[in-house]
Amino acid sequence: MDADPHPLATPRSTDPAPAHAGPFATLELPAPSAPLPAHFMKRWGSLSLAMQGDEFDRFVPTLQRRADEIDAGLVRALLGEVNWRPRLVGAYLAAVKGLCEVDELVARLLLRSDLCFAGKGYCLALACFDTEVARKALDDYLGHYLSRPDLHFDQGDAMAALGHLDARHGTHARDAHLPAWEAFVADKPRWRLRRFDEQLAARLAAVERARGATSEV
Numbered sequence: 001m002d003a004d005p006h007p008l009a010t011p012r013s014t015d016p017a018p019a020h021a022g023p024f025a026t027l028e029l030p031a032p033s034a035p036l037p038a039h040f041m042k043r044w045g046s047l048s049l050a051m052q053g054d055e056f057d058r059f060v061p062t063l064q065r066r067a068d069e070i071d072a073g074l075v076r077a078l079l080g081e082v083n084w085r086p087r088l089v090g091a092y093l094a095a096v097k098g099l100c101e102v103d104e105l106v107a108r109l110l111l112r113s114d115l116c117f118a119g120k121g122y123c124l125a126l127a128c129f130d131t132e133v134a135r136k137a138l139d140d141y142l143g144h145y146l147s148r149p150d151l152h153f154d155q156g157d158a159m160a161a162l163g164h165l166d167a168r169h170g171t172h173a174r175d176a177h178l179p180a181w182e183a184f185v186a187d188k189p190r191w192r193l194r195r196f197d198e199q200l201a202a203r204l205a206a207v208e209r210a211r212g213a214t215s216e217v
Contacts, residue, residue, distance in 0.1 A: 017112045020151055022144050024111040030080055041086065044078060048085035051092055051121070056206035060213045063096065067214045072099050079105055084117040091121030095128040096210045103129045107137030110154070113145070119154030124203050127161040130168065138162040139173055146180040155184060156196035163193075164200055 017025040047059055063070070070093050078090030079102065087109065094102050103126070110122040126134035141158050145151060159181060163174045185191040 018114060020148065021112050021114075024108075024140075024144065027108045027112050029108055029112070030076070030105070036077060036081060036086070040077075041081075041083075044074075044089050045081075045083070045085040048088045051088050056092070056203065057209065059092070060210050063210055063214050070097055070214075072101050075099055075102055076105065079109060082115070084115040087115065087118040088121040091118065091125040092207075095121075095125040095207050096214065098128065098211075100129045100131050103131045103133045103137075107133050110137055110141055110158070111144075113153055120157045120203075123154060123157040123161040124200065124207070127164045127200065127204065128207060130165055135162070135165055135173065138165070139177075142177045142180070146177060146184045149184050149187065152188070155181070156191055156193065157200065159193060160196040160200035163197060164204070 017027065019025070021027075047062060051059065075090045075094045075097075078086040078093070081087060091106060091109075093099075094106065106122050106125050106129075110119060110126065113119060123138070126138055138158050138161050142155065142162065145153055145155050145158070159174060159177065162177070166172055166174050181193065185193075
């Protein structure tokens with residue numbers, strides 16, 4: 001029996017989600033009107049290398065020089081590319097600038113999980129947004145993807161993000177997922193929740209440093 005569609009789902013005619021998306025397969029994403037120019041991709045997408053290695057502080061001088069260019073339009077353009085590099089950069093920029101208006105787009109990207117490598121950026125952005133949409137997306141993501149131990153996706157980053165929001169609000173949403181987490185990591189000895197929590201804490205600290213640097217421009 002097919003799972004009920006996610007409440008945010010809308011019909012799509014193009015770009016179907018991968019089969020693993022399950023109840024999120026019909027979540028709609030905006031389609032870019034045209035591929036981004038090569039110079040735009042070089043200017044922004046190339047920054048993903050530092051971010052993929054969590055070398056966020058390498059990003060700060062660039063943010064300072066380009067602070068006036070960073071807005072929701074730029075972030076939506078980056079997130080709209082079917083490429084993990086600009087999506088990772090877009091998610092980080094959204095986190096630094098606190099662009100909560102893109103929370104639903106980031107939520108849908110995480111829930112669909114079309115691409116590898118970008119998910120930790122989505123989780124970071126959602127943790128920074130701290131909106132109802134963000135919290136529900138993390139909860140829904142874990143509800144589905146922890147039931148798929150064959151998918152080594154971003155379950156750890158999502159657990160860390162939800163735990164961060166729990167700590168901020170004095171809630172216990174992550175606790176409900178702990179049994180599923182333990183089952184999920186039973187054959188994954190390197191997936192330690194404390195490590196994911198520490199990684200997120202380091203990324204959040206880097207975001208705060210970047211915010212401070214750009215606010216001085």
